[in-house]
Amino acid sequence: MTKGTVTIRRFDPARDSAPYWQTFSFTFQPGMTVLxxxxxxxxxxxATLSFQYCCRNGHCGLCGVMINGRPGMICRETASAEMRLExxxxxxVLRDLTVDRSEQDLRKQDLRLFLDRAEPYRGESAERIDMExxxxxxxxxxxxxxxxxxxxxxxxxxxxxxxxxPAAFTQLARHFFDxxxxxxxxxxxxxxxxxxxxxxxKCTDVCPHDAMPMENIIAMQEMxxxx
Amino acid sequence: MQxxxxxxxxxxxxxxxxxxxxxxxxxxxxxxxxxKGRLERSGCTVLAPGAIAGAGSWRQPGDSPDxxxxxxxxxxxxxxxxxxxxxxxxxxxxxxxxxxxxxxLWQREAxxxxxxxxxxxxxxxxxxxxxxxxxxxxxMRCLHGVLRKxxxxxxxxxxxxxxxLADDRIAGAVGYDLAHGSMVLLRAKSVILACGxxxxxxxxxxxxxxxxxxxxxxxxxxxxALMDMEFVQFYPLGFLFPDSLxxxxxxxxxxxxxxNKNGERFMLRYDPERAELSTRDRVARAICNExxxxxxxxxxxxxxxxxHHEPGYIARMQPSLTESYQKQGLDPExxxxxxxxxxxxxxxxxxxxxxxxxxxxxxFIAGETGAGVQGANRLxxxxxxxxxVSGHFAGxxxxxxxxxxEQAAFDPAVVQQEESMVARLLARREGVAPGVxxxxxxxxxxxxxxxxxxxxxxxxxxxxxAGLRRQLEQQCLVQKDPAWNSELREALExxxxxxxxxxxxxxxLLRKESRGAHFREDYPQTDQKNWxxxxxxxxxxxxxxxxxxxxxxxxxxxxxxxxxx
Ligand SMILES: Cc1cc2nc3c(=O)[nH]c(=O)nc-3n(C[C@H](O)[C@H](O)[C@H](O)COP(=O)(O)OP(=O)(O)OC[C@H]3O[C@@H](n4cnc5c(N)ncnc54)[C@H](O)[C@@H]3O)c2cc1C
Numbered sequence: 048m049t050k051g052t053v054t055i056r057r058f059d060p061a062r063d064s065a066p067y068w069q070t071f072s073f074t075f076q077p078g079m080t081v082l083x084x085x086x087x088x089x090x091x092x093x094a095t096l097s098f099q100y101c102c103r104n105g106h107c108g109l110c111g112v113m114i115n116g117r118p119g120m121i122c123r124e125t126a127s128a129e130m131r132l133e134x135x136x137x138x139x140v141l142r143d144l145t146v147d148r149s150e151q152d153l154r155k156q157d158l159r160l161f162l163d164r165a166e167p168y169r170g171e172s173a174e175r176i177d178m179e180x181x182x183x184x185x186x187x188x189x190x191x192x193x194x195x196x197x198x199x200x201x202x203x204x205x206x207x208x209x210x211x212x213p214a215a216f217t218q219l220a221r222h223f224f225d226x227x228x229x230x231x232x233x234x235x236x237x238x239x240x241x242x243x244x245x246x247x248x249k250c251t252d253v254c255p256h257d258a259m260p261m262e263n264i265i266a267m268q269e270m271x272x273x274x
Numbered sequence: 275m276q277x278x279x280x281x282x283x284x285x286x287x288x289x290x291x292x293x294x295x296x297x298x299x300x301x302x303x304x305x306x307x308x309x310k311g312r313l314e315r316s317g318c319t320v321l322a323p324g325a326i327a328g329a330g331s332w333r334q335p336g337d338s339p340d341x342x343x344x345x346x347x348x349x350x351x352x353x354x355x356x357x358x359x360x361x362x363x364x365x366x367x368x369x370x371x372x373x374x375x376x377x378x379l380w381q382r383e384a385x386x387x388x389x390x391x392x393x394x395x396x397x398x399x400x401x402x403x404x405x406x407x408x409x410x411x412x413x414m415r416c417l418h419g420v421l422r423k424x425x426x427x428x429x430x431x432x433x434x435x436x437x438x439l440a441d442d443r444i445a446g447a448v449g450y451d452l453a454h455g456s457m458v459l460l461r462a463k464s465v466i467l468a469c470g471x472x473x474x475x476x477x478x479x480x481x482x483x484x485x486x487x488x489x490x491x492x493x494x495x496x497x498x499a500l501m502d503m504e505f506v507q508f509y510p511l512g513f514l515f516p517d518s519l520x521x522x523x524x525x526x527x528x529x530x531x532x533x534n535k536n537g538e539r540f541m542l543r544y545d546p547e548r549a550e551l552s553t554r555d556r557v558a559r560a561i562c563n564e565x566x567x568x569x570x571x572x573x574x575x576x577x578x579x580x581x582h583h584e585p586g587y588i589a590r591m592q593p594s595l596t597e598s599y600q601k602q603g604l605d606p607e608x609x610x611x612x613x614x615x616x617x618x619x620x621x622x623x624x625x626x627x628x629x630x631x632x633x634x635x636x637x638f639i640a641g642e643t644g645a646g647v648q649g650a651n652r653l654x655x656x657x658x659x660x661x662x663v664s665g666h667f668a669g670x671x672x673x674x675x676x677x678x679x680e681q682a683a684f685d686p687a688v689v690q691q692e693e694s695m696v697a698r699l700l701a702r703r704e705g706v707a708p709g710v711x712x713x714x715x716x717x718x719x720x721x722x723x724x725x726x727x728x729x730x731x732x733x734x735x736x737x738x739x740a741g742l743r744r745q746l747e748q749q750c751l752v753q754k755d756p757a758w759n760s761e762l763r764e765a766l767e768x769x770x771x772x773x774x775x776x777x778x779x780x781x782x783l784l785r786k787e788s789r790g791a792h793f794r795e796d797y798p799q800t801d802q803k804n805w806x807x808x809x810x811x812x813x814x815x816x817x818x819x820x821x822x823x824x825x826x827x828x829x830x831x832x833x834x835x836x837x838x839x
Contacts, residue, residue: 061755078602082518090709094752094761102482104522105594106411107315122518125601142758148312161419162377172331174374175387181379185406188415191314221415225379 051075051128053084055096058134059142066140075128081114081121084130085144097142105255108193111135112144118195118253136198137207151194154211158219158239163230180226183266187220190258196250202243210240213250213260220263223270233271241268275689276451277459280306280427281676282669285434285447286468286489288317289410289658290641292417293369293665294466294672296376299424301673306427308434308449308460310469310763311484313421314414317470318481318642319661322410325392325402326662327655330367332389337399339363344830346656349396350621350649351790352806352832353502353825357628358646360829362656362663369662370403377416381405394654395527395554402655407594409658432458434488435692435766437465437496437637440682444496444636448692452763455756457693461684463676466668467493467624467632468640468661472774474712474767476617477720478512478521486767487774489643493624494773498632500811501645501823502622503774504781504792507652508725510557512616514573515602521616524598527551529591530578532561533610534569540576555651555791558615562725565614575614580606615725619657621648621791622781625810625823629671630664636675636682638668645808650790696756698747699765705750708765715742715771723779728795732783739779743772780818781809802834 051073058066071088082100089096100110103122110121113133138146168174196213197203203212211219216236223232241264250260284295287309295307314320329342342363347354374380380403381390393400405412421428431453438445438461446461469489473481494500511530512521527550534540544560545552552560561576570576580588588606589596599606623645624632630639641661648656722735746769751761787801788794810821 059755076516079516080518080601083516086518089760094707094709097753097758097760101311101316101484102321103518104321106321106408107311107482109312109315123597123601142755145758156422159423161423162375162416167375169375171371173371173380173382173387173389175385176379176382178382178384178386181382181386184379188412189406189408191320191411225377 049075049128051084051126051130053088053130053132055143056133057143058140060140075126079126081112081124081126081130081132082110084126085121098144106191108191111193111195111198113198118198120193120195120255123255135194137200137204138194138197148194151192151197151212151214154215155218158215158235159230160218160222162225163222163228165229168227174227177226180224183224184221186257186259187217187224187263189256190214190217190260191256192218193255195253195255196260199249199253201247201249202245206240206243210243213264215239216241216267217258217260217263220267223267233274236267236271241271244268275457275459275693277461278306279461279681280304281463282466282672283308283447283460283462283464284466284468286317286470286641286643287311287313287430288468288470288641288661289319289413289417290470290643290661290665291466291468292414292421293662294468294638294640294669295426296417296420296424297666297669298466298673299426301670301677303673303676306429306460307421308429308432308447310431310433310452310488312430313418313428314411316482316484318485319410320414321482322658323407324394324658325404325409325655326366326370326658327397327402327653328366328370328659329363329399329401330370332391332403333401334399337401341398342401345396345398346653347649347830349653350651351800352649352827353505353789353808354649355646355826356829357826361628361667362647362659365663365666366659369666373413373416376420378412379405392655395551396653397655413658433763433766434492436688437492438684438688439496439634440684442635443679443682444634445682445684448689450696450766452759453757455759457689457696459689461681463679463681464636464638464672466638466640466672467643468665469643471620471623471642472771473617475716475719475771475775475778476724477716478614478616480509480512480521480523480616480618486771488767488770489639490623490777491770491773493632493634493637493639493643494777494811494813496634496637497813498634498637499625500623500777501625501808502650502781503777503811504785504809505621505650505790506617506778507554507619507621507791508558508615509618510554510561510615511578511613513598514575514612514614519598523616524611524613525578525580525595526592527557529583529588530580531582532557533577533579534564535571536569538569540564540569553651555793558725559793561615571612573612575612577610578613579610581608583607619652621645621650621652628667630668631671636679638672640665640668650792696762699749699751699762700754700756702748702750705748706745708749708751708761708768711742711745711749712764712768712771715739715768715775719775719778723775723782726793726795727782729783732779735779736776736783739772739776743776746772776818777811780811780820784809784820802832806832
């Protein structure tokens, strides 16, 4: 077994005047995840180290962290013997690697993230759905809001109040693409900065669930232009 | 301290809790949902890749709710409450469609209107709608949407630590706001508990970290009866490495050959006809037996071998698992992977009637926290059906109960007791770390109350659990900040884990037979004559008292059971 070292950006806004870096060593085993490393430190060296996770297996989206400068879910990313960890970029820090998601959640509230339809379908068997639209719907619905895309989006970094961000747009896209939906999705998308996306593709590149934020945004742009 | 009042309070933010809140909100009462984790980010539901079992209009010729009923009761080794199973099979189909009305979409064939269906072990027909490998997430997403749409209040990151009672009626709950580090008082006319199961009580589990038996322990402390706590389902194939992934589902039985360290495909010895496709409980026992007899691998498991498939097949059939294999440096087309059984599901829980009402006035139950539907063993895909039906009935009944009752008084001293427990935890200067205590509990449960059980081991477990219970009041934290304190949360959860463990062990000791997922080495046979009954536990003062209740066999009876019940 070899020794690994990990340098973590620590910050408790209630106590520390500024963030600082702290280096820990750990027992490196090939195939271990970044979460394994943090758990070893938390359990054996420093129980004040703050980070979030719940499902351990890539589904809850709580554990996004910058790993050597690139966002990823710590439960899915394999550890290397030397690492640098920081909280997810573009989100406020609560403590150490724990970020505050409440502002992102607040943004979602205006998006009416539910099926907006005057009269629900009441048949006894499944409703007929356009399969092309369904394919787009499924892609967007894979998003579990780990906010890795938010951390790399240059437009969000520059204009966070004009552009709601790739994760929120992907959440909206599910309803935009839902052939049953009657909401004013186009207007909502446009007023939240739909056209500001510069199509750099960084969001799609880091998405751990292939929800393809950029492709969703482009498809919404094209559909909005056509109507 | 913050204080809120509401008619119906739902505790737990999995699909069961959300379904219950949604249903309650249809009946002219105020509804709030409170959850330890965040919606779509906590609990088991969001992990469920499978499907929802229900013989609806999409069923195949020959299939019917009656056949779903029979499959479920046979799978449950006749320990199911049959009137609950009847409600399950009759009502799930409409609820699957209702989820589409509120926003879900299930997988369809090319015509756009025929559901694609899954079949799984124990189901006689394909009858289970799904979406990709994330059916549970789709349920959560549409339910979360509809709660927002209907302006149901949602309070996340609040862990309920105690239910409030007034005489014989529920009065609300007290909780700890994990984000702000303060107590919360929630007064309510009726309460629905939907905190899921308790996978974390075992060393190996597929469950997420927040599923710690809170629902069982909260109900027990409020005086409710628990039932069938000895019935814990172990999924045979869980990862052993890396540690953080320990117990997560590592493969599917259809695609694997199981081998011991000598390379022998040992299942052929245990079940020559079905081999790996034998029942989950048998496969789990066979694996543990191989390991016990010295034929296991270095990590205490056996190997899954998928190398007999054509190239590309495994990657196509299970893309996300293949990614996990590759991250560990394994190629499923060349390498074997070491696995062991893993705690997956609790068939037992809070005893309920046909309205999913517990034995405490005004307290209702939904989802995995409840008992009775799944009997001694759960069929795959029936858990998602159970949470829909139980959520529906509990939501309806809780709303009715709230309409007909006043807000009950409560004893403010109880809130102070909770507050001072937290204060003691934060103030203690020396003692045992919550993580260490939890680890001991999980190991001993795995060893003595897991796949194989016997009287000697269970008695030892009982003693050790009593010791750990005494240490609960010696837990000491390094992190003293009351907000976002993961150690504090672990320490509070440990109380619930210890209570749950004690219930499992006590019931397992009492049931002197083997049935479904409960296997006693000292009583390996199923005893239809004496044991078609439930073990019922209740708290009297500080001790657990046990009783027995006959199984509801109102529709079908197993052979050899005629005289009983
Ligand atoms: C990996 C995995 C795969 C599965 N696959 C399938 C499948 O394919 N098909 C199937 O039918 N079943 C499956 N199951 C089982 C099924 O997912 C669960 O039984 C079901 O989702 C339980 O739902 P629930 O709402 O009762 O609880 P959960 O979804 O577990 O939710 C519990 C909620 O309660 C909250 N909570 C807990 N304690 C407290 C407290 N003290 N205060 C406040 N809130 C609290 C939690 O934070 C969480 O939000 C699977 C389970 C697992 C673990």
